[in-house]
Amino acid sequence: MASGPAATALAKRLENDAQLVKSTIYFKYYVHQAMVKAGLGNDYISWLDVWRNNIKMGLTTWAEISDLEHNRSDCHAWGASPNIEFFRTVLGIDSYAPGFSKVKIEPHLGKMENASGEIPHPNGTVAVSYVKSGAKWNISISLPIKTDGMLVWKGKSYYLKGGINKFAI
DSSP states (O other): OOOHHHHHHHHHHHHHOTTSOOOOTTTHHHHHHHHIIIIIGGGGGGGOHHHHHHHHTTOSSOOSSSOTTTOOOSOOGGGOTHHHHIIIIISOEEEOSGGGOEEEEOOOOTTOSEEEEEEEETTEEEEEEEEEETTEEEEEEEEOTTOEEEEEETTEEEEEOSEEEEEEO
């Protein structure tokens, strides 16, 4: 319902206003998606403290709720949103048309200078690699043949064809 600077201000309030009820671990996926849409995606890695605390407690699967001190369940799938958010938010791989017929790549790397990964696609595999070298980024994006898409990098769009796409930006 909000866009532009109003959306960014609202997202920052969600993140910082102590008077607002904090979302539970399973609902953070939706909060994170809203914050990415509001332009804060490069902060994603800093939003993972509850998951870091799960690891510190020795959990091998994610807890059901965020209040780890007073209650916990060691096997709640809805708390596993970083598993998809790493690919969709950090690496930026997302569907851009019905049936994943087109691919949109819009990474939110934050302070990272090297990241890569791949996901299955109905026509093959989508693979991305981002390596910062000095002031430039070396970007490699591989799309399945007969699948095209778009790279969005710092507000500018670049066409992607099926096969390997390389950029030095």
